């Protein structure tokens with residue numbers, strides 16, 4: 585993939601000059617990448633209005649971005665969104681509802697690959713959660729090594745609320761962050777936590793009042809690795825996450841088959857249809 589590189593001031597950091605890397609090969613421009621030329625850290629912003637739903641194209645862009653930044657020997661990545669109120673609304677349920685099975689298989693394979701890329705990334709990662717982050721949004725945030733969140737938003741895995749069983753790839757990164765009992769209860773309840781509650785249980789690491797403050801906190805976290813050998817750092821991380829990654833790599837085909845079988849059941853299709861309708865009608869009441 586090719587990048588166009590221009591210098592510009594960024595809304596994230598006021599007048600600090602950054603390299604803006606814009607993906608040219610993505611016709612949808614659903615990801616924006618900025619590299620801070622002072623720190624060398626890249627900010628990856630999801631940019632799929634209105635609520636950054638993870639469809640096949642956005643998922644593929646996220647995977648590609650990570651691979652390219654690893655190849656470019658990026659020193660750290662901050663994942664955020666261009667929205668003022670949503671980090672990511674999670675999976676685009678339209679991908680799951682009345683699906684073309686071929687595309688559904690492609691979609692879930694892409695989601696598995698994105699998870700492998702972000703959870704297993706060699707580069708240090710921080711999530712700047714600048715808005716709501718349900719389900720797939722929470723998965724992305726928990727793939728990162730550190731989370732800073734703005735107040736008065738929600739985060740969590742709410743799948744159980746609309747009748748979906750969170751598959752292993754959705755559970756693992758959540759379990760990696762939280763004590764097992766809290767993770768189990770939260771998943772069974774389909775619970776979304778407020779920013780404050782998320783801080784109290786350890787789902788996020790810090791709160792920030794503004795996006796700028798959140799950015800600085802993410803930078804501070806990434807800078808803790810400045811004096812650490814990057815290879816030693818990355819191999820140590822692999823020692824913690826390697827088994828989870830291997831389990832998915834080995835079980836990818838079964839996980840895909842289970843997912844497709846589950847999602848295409850009549851009962852699940854009915855629930856997904858109802859949930860979409862509920863989301864669509866939410867504001868009319």
Ligand SMILES: CCCCCCCCCCC/C=C/C(=O)SCCNC(=O)CCNC(=O)[C@H](O)C(C)(C)COP(=O)(O)OP(=O)(O)OC[C@H]1O[C@@H](n2cnc3c(N)ncnc32)[C@H](O)[C@@H]1OP(=O)(O)O
Nearest residue numbers: 673674675676677716719720748749751842843846863864
């Ligand atoms: C053992 C075998 C296991 C197999 C298991 C298989 C099961 C697979 C399960 C995989 C895991 C699933 C993960 C997911 O991510 S599912 C998605 C979960 N997401 C949500 O529940 C979030 C729902 N959305 C919201 O709460 C709000 O939209 C949000 C807070 C994110 C933003 O609110 P806001 O007011 O800013 O925006 P709107 O609500 O007006 O939304 C804008 C439009 O987008 C539509 N919308 C929102 N979310 C979704 C979605 N997830 N999918 C599709 N469409 C969505 C919404 O209806 C609005 O559109 P319209 O204006 O056209 O109505």
